[in-house]
Structures are given as C-alpha cells and as structure tokens.
Amino acid sequence: MRVKVEDQTLVLSNLDKQLYPDGTTKAEIIDYYTQLAPVILPHLIDRQVTRLRFPDGADEPGFFEKQVPQGTPKWVKVSPEGLVMCQNLPTLVWLANLAALELHTPQWKVGYEPDRVVFDLDPGEPAGLDECRAVAIALRDRLAADGLKSFPKTSGKKGMQVTCLAPVDPRAIAAEFAKAAPKMITDQMDKKLRHGKVFIDWSQNSGYKTTICVYSLRAGFAPTVSAPLTWDEVEAGDFTAADLNLHTVPERLAKLGDLHSGLLT
Secondary structure, three states, X not given: OEEEEOOXXXXXXXXXXXXXXXXXXXXXXXXXXXXXXXXXXXXXXXXXXXXXXXXXXXXXXXXXXXXXXXXXXXXXXEOOOOEEEOOOHHXXXXXXXXXXXXXXXXXXXXXXXXXXEEEEEEEOOOOOHHHHHHHHHHHHHHHHHOOOOEEEEEOOOOOEEEEEEOOOOHHHHHHHXXXXXXXXXXXXXXXXXXXXXXXXXXXXXXXXXXXXXXXXXXXXXXXEEOXXXXXXXXXXXXXXXXXXXXXXXXXXXXXXXXXXXXXXX
8 A cells, every 4th residue: 555654655565464462453553653653753763773573463573673674765764873763754654564563762862972861670570560660769769869850661561661861870870779679679680680679771771772662562462552651650550561552552642741751852
C-alpha cells in the first residue's frame, strides 16, 4: 500500500500481519506510533536510534539493528557514524513498517555531550516491580538532595528507569546505594549476584549503550509500553507493566500530557 506521510511517499506492507501473540497487527503498531509521534519524536530527534526488529512477530527471534538497512530511503537522516536517526513522522512510520517494535536511544544527541542520566532498575527474581519502586523513590530523594528533578517510567517489562538531566555520576550513586542496602541493591554487572536484589544499571550511560526510549513499544506477548509515571503512581504502586500498553497509553497521554517533557533540552 502506497501512502503519503507528510511530504514523503511510503510503501507499507503486510498490514494485517500479527506481530504480537495477542493478535496485535502491524497496522495497529503503525497507528500507535503515528498517534504518539508528537510526543515520542522530541525524545528521538538528534539521537541515533537502535531498533529491535521482529519481522516474524514478537514470539519469534528478533534482532538489534544499528546500521542503515538495505533499501533505506534517501530522506532518512543518517548520523556521521552511519546510524539511523528518527527526525520526523515519515521515518517513524518507515521504522514501524520494518517491524521495529522497540526503539532504543543513547543518553546523548549526535555531536554533543550526554544531556541526561538514566538509572535502569532491573530486579532479580524473586524481587520485582515493588522492589524497583522502593529503589526509584530512594533515587528520587537522593537526586532531589542535589537539586535534580527526576522522571520515572516503566521499562515496559519487569523493571523501571529513573532519569534526570546531566550531570551526575550514576556509577558513584549506584555504588552508594548498594553499600547502604546490600541485601536489597547491587551495582555489580555479574548476574549471579542479582538474585532477590534490584540491580542499578549505571552502565546504560556509557557511550556505546542505549536505553529503551520513552513511549516505545516492547516485544512480548502483548504490546506493552515503556511509559512515564507520576511519582504519586510510583508511591501508590497500583500499576503493572501490562496496564501500560498500546491501547491505554494514548488515553493517558491525552489526560496527563508528556510526563517526561522536563527531560527535553
């Protein structure tokens, strides 16, 4: 199907194809990203975008893609390093048509120093979202003591992320938390040390790492979203990753606006 998206013509394919086991189709995914474009694009623009693609559906193996794929339109912006950038709605729709369900970005814009710091909270079973919430609240208070406002979101899976504007030393803060609560928190990369603890992954701020972009879909049984939260919601804990999905997030956005707009620089 040939469609006009702003000033570009795209060929969309296999729109009825189910890309999630729950029956969500490619057409629904394209529609979601089109609806969310006004809020997700400001978080993508000027950043290299790593995509996690699932051309055979989220229940089949996917693959990360950083480089420019064959057949990329000439109007898609490419960074000096040769990586795709998502600067506009046509590019976002093009990526969705490639079954790029997940969009991951670094903490810096091309040509600039990092402008944000992310604390990725990854629970090791049997720890879960409740333990992540507790660590997120403690991080909020710790950052506030340094005069920094922080912004929470779900990972779209089992964890959370807390993000603030740079500069701050994430590794030092993670080590500080692990030392203060060693039975609950770890800052070590070794997965064997994470059982029953929340891993504060400070390494997401490395130049070669990326983090799931706010409002991005996640692969799984159903199209969950890495969704912004209010701190009141984090404190109340009355949400699950499944609650924040392709269907509910547009409604939340209409009601709450972009809760992460404070991170835009």
